[in-house]
Amino acid sequence: MTEEKDAGADIVSRIYEVGYHIASTVKEEDVEKVVSALRGEIEKGGGSFIAEGSPSLMKLAFPMIVREGEKKIVHDRAYFGWIKFEAPTEAAEALEASLKRNTNIVRAIVFRTVREDTRAKYKAPTLREVKRTDTIKSSPRRAPEATEKAPVSEAELDKALEHLTTE
Secondary structure, three states, X not given: OEEEEEOOEEEEEEEEEEEEEEEOOOOHXXXXXXXXXXXXXXXXXXXXXXXXXXXXXXXXXEEEEEEEOOEEEEEEEEEEEEEEEEEEHHHHHHHHHHHHHOOOEEEEEEEEOOOOOXXXXXXOOOOOOOOOOOOOOOOOOOOHHHOOOXXXXXXXXXXXXXXXXXX
């Protein structure tokens, strides 16, 4: 948490992150305009940028229904992006209110976070390469009765159980 003094008033700046879904009805060339408006809202409140993930079109986990006037619009895809920034609390609240009014935003969330990069690093699993000409060899199986073992006496079983339970 960073504190700044301004003409006798205390202004507390905090680290925030905004995650947003831009409606898929927005043309791809206009997505940057919507994001620029979000950046403008942050700058207007005195915020400074730390990091950003540019929006990319993705399939949503479930359809989201948005009411526009008398119509209900179902979105199954949206442009997802995020911005991490430092700003006063009032700027974050103003951004949140602006996001709720913006008809191009399907869903958004603003939350406090830390300055450090906290994203999990994705490590692709290593795959074994198999050539089409390779054949899978199976190990020979033996029938259970083919492996003969000597019978165990009751005394040996009792001795083994006693040894296990005393440890």
